[in-house]
Amino acid sequence: MQTKLKVDKAVKAILLVSASFSILIVISIFVFIFRSSLPAFKEFGIQGLLGELTWRPANGMYGILAMVVGSVMVTLMALVLGVPLAIAAAIFLAEIAPRGVQAVVRPAVQLLAGIPSVVYGLFGMVVLVPLVRRIPVTGNSGYGLLSAAIVLAVMILPTITSISEDAIRAVPRSYKEASLALGATHLQTIFQVLLPAAKSGIGAALILGIGRALGETMAMIMVIGNSVILPAPLDNNPLTVFLSQARTLTGNIAVEINYASGLHASALFATGVVLFVLIMLVNVSARAIIHRGNPSAG
């Protein structure tokens, strides 16, 4: 009995250390990038970095507002394109598809998650970009928000689909039976009972999707064009803003860190801090929304 208790305690301690480890890593990463970004924040202030549009390190201009807008826009576009598809696929897999179909579709969706992002980028570069370039608008190079958003939508698809499917499956069977017994059709049951009951799980899926989208780097660099401009319509049609080039926060760091030193490097770390804060904000606010909708959800 005595030794069993000891083993118990030891295992608990090991688990605690393992759990604390990830917190420790997050904190040390944040401390590191924050400290490295201090020179830039001291020199330009938050206003000079976040309030300025022009990023021209050779001339000492380090405004990252255009990149914030670029990251947010491409993420929102990817969500608009990807989320309906992902949730529809989750409903199909959880409720509609027969076993045989599930056995083919589910691994296929999961396989998407295993493809390295550089392969997505390459596909985007040689297949998607030339297709987008066919849209007849002057100045449309094919590289830009639309191509990037399509690539990103496919990349967040597996995350959102699998977690949403699990959430729908986790809804107690009695809900569905009660709904059907009351005379609701299968579709009515899905949309008015199962989806609302699974919404905290689906919300979690969306947060993970947004996190993945904001953090994606390599594929974005390859298709978004990386120009440091505020996305703007190419002609009189406001929709052509989606064909505009842009740069993401992650792309800014990855593209320029090779040769950066001094203030330039520090400003790139400041870009990292902004990205960090942005992702924290998304997580916290999404959590708050989920909790408000469903107080019992963890």
Add this chain to the structure above:
Amino acid sequence: MKKLLIALVLIASLLLAACGASEAGETLSITGSTTVQPLAEKLAEGFMSQNQDVQIDVQGGGSSVGVKAAGEGTSDIGMASRDTKEEELNQFPNLQVHVIARDGIAVVVHPENPVNDLTLDQIRDIFSGKIVNWSEVGGPDAAITVVAREEGSGTRDAFMELVMGKDALIMDNAILQSSNGAIRTVVSTTPNAIAFLSFGYLDESTKALSISGAAATEENAANGIYPVVRPLNLLTNGAPEGIVKAFLDYVFSAEGQATVRAEGYIPVK
């Protein structure tokens, strides 16, 4: 007691070994341009294989860092992928510049683009966004897609200095890629693209334009007919002596210059 003795002997022999290592060899530090760095590393490898007792450390940092390191003596040799500036020579009057190789920068377009030749002025106007359609320079009626390297790249710096001059900037709408390889892929898949590439990256997937009639060839770059050529420099503070001189002699030897060619640059000898 016996264990203690063994431990003491071990420690003593370790200390001796450490001293021996640092006394036997000479070290040489090279700092600067990240463009010259890979070449310098290859040259250092070749030199060290012939001179086993010499240790060469090659570090990046950029051309300006290289000039400063050589001038202030924090490194034995500085590396720069551009000409030394007037104010740098004023600051460090003893600085000696050794051109070890040259690198041509080609202006490239998609292979199917009918344009074959541009003037430096036309190239400047295209990259700064003044000329926006290929028809303005004798091509088809199509918008020009400008592709460039990212801020801080040595190739971009050299292109800015040799083509854009003091006042012109590369347009903000330019597509930026962070390596010569990525630039080549973008140009080879984008019919109306124009970009600049180091000579070492030219192949049939892109077409190099001639500039005012001078074709982008190594010969033209070596004899000064092709205008967009940058030197790859090693810098020393005062005349090279001892181990520094030995290394520079190796760089200018047939073997060193063969390494220059193998790395895709134009030899100087």
